[in-house]
Amino acid sequence: MTLAAAPLLLGVDVGGTKVQVALARPDGTVVDRRTGPTRAADGAEQVVARAADLARQLLTARAGRLVAVGAVCPGVPGPDGVLLAPTIDGWEDLRFADALRQRLGRLVGPGVPVAVGNDVKAGAASEAASGALVGSRCGVYLNLGTGLALAVVVDGVVLCGAHGVAGEIAYQLVAPGTPGARDGRAPLEEAVSGRVLDDRAAAAAGRRTTGVEVLLGDDVALRESLEPALALLDLALVNACCLLDPDVVVVAGGLVRAGDVLLPRLRRALERGVPVPPVVVPAHRPYDAPLHGALLLAERALGEHAPAVLEEPA
Structure with a gap:
């Protein structure tokens, strides 16, 4: 038997706003990528189909053979559905790995692993492997994107918790007695997230704009319209850091585009409220x-299945 000429890993990230796919060599080196809109209103099956179409475009353009797939999404994907599923119709009942394998069809050969996981925890694992969390004894990965979540990394290992939902701060209460997870609500995320800041910014401006544009702009009144949401973010992060005692908070997601404003603000809040x-x-x-x-999920899944997957089929 001979080794395949060009084994490739496929990474898929289904986010609240966009779907990203990438091909990489087994060592993790990215060779190509594509991005498209999520269009969550179309429902779970169409979102997965869109991700598979993007992957097919990549694989058609590249000579090689798919040897492992890693795919991530909001919530906790499992064999019978997605716990804490995003607001995509049908996502809670989606068997993410099976649906993606089916949509990819013959591109995923026999024995090729398809590993799935939570998007924010995957992002934290990536930063722990080769990013801003390298060397951290206890780090917080704060994702400020369409939604809101964090992940905790201790000595390079992402903490999942007993049920895989550690770090899901979207479900923190913002006031005693308010509806929470059991009621299908995510109180903190409903009060502060990229989507919420965009809505607040547009309502205050009376025109189409985004939270990032307002934060980077010079209209003081518009920036003040975001203050109630940002104050809750400060509070949530301070409380998390008091509980965890991290040495670093790594901030990711679309709101990092306003990092020149947001990061100093978060630093000030932590300096006021956290012992260390x-x-x-x-x-x-x-x-x-x-x-x-x-891609890291795919790489690790490949390691568990090699050399059988790397060998050229007879």
Whole structure:
């Protein structure tokens, strides 16, 4: 038997706003990538189909053979559905790995592993492997994207918790007695997230704009319109750091585009409220750490299946 000429890993990141896919060599070196809109309103099956179409475009353009797949999404994907599923119709009942394998069809040969995981934890794993969390004894990966979540990394290992939902701060209560997870609500995320900041910014401006544009702009009144949401973010992060005692907070997601405003603010909040304040830095890959985390999932899955998957089929 001979080794395949060009074994490739596929990484898939299904986010709240966009779907990203990438091909990489087995050592993790990215060779090509594509991005498209999530279009969550189309439903779970169409979102997975869109991700598979992007992957097919990549594989068609590249000579080689798929040897492992890693895919990540919001929530906790499992064999019978997705716990804490995003607001995509049908996602809670989606068997993510099976659906993706089916949509990829013959591109995923017999024995090729398809590993799935949470997007924020995958992003944290990527930064712990080769990013801003390298060397951290206890680090927090804060994702400020369409939604809101964090992950905790201790000595290079991402903490999942007993049920895989560690770090899901979207579900923190913002006031006693308010509806929470049991009611299908994510109170903190409903009060502060990229989507919420965009909505607040547009409502205050009376026109189309984004939270990032307002934060980077010079209109003081517009920036003040975001203050109630940002104050809750400060509070949540301070409380998390008091509990965890991290040495670093790594910030990722689309709101990092306003990092010149947001990061100093978070530093000030932590300096005021945490006994030993952590360093606050942007992620090395602020906008695509989960995609690299998906490739890391594929790489690790390949390691568990090699050499059988790397050998050329007879």
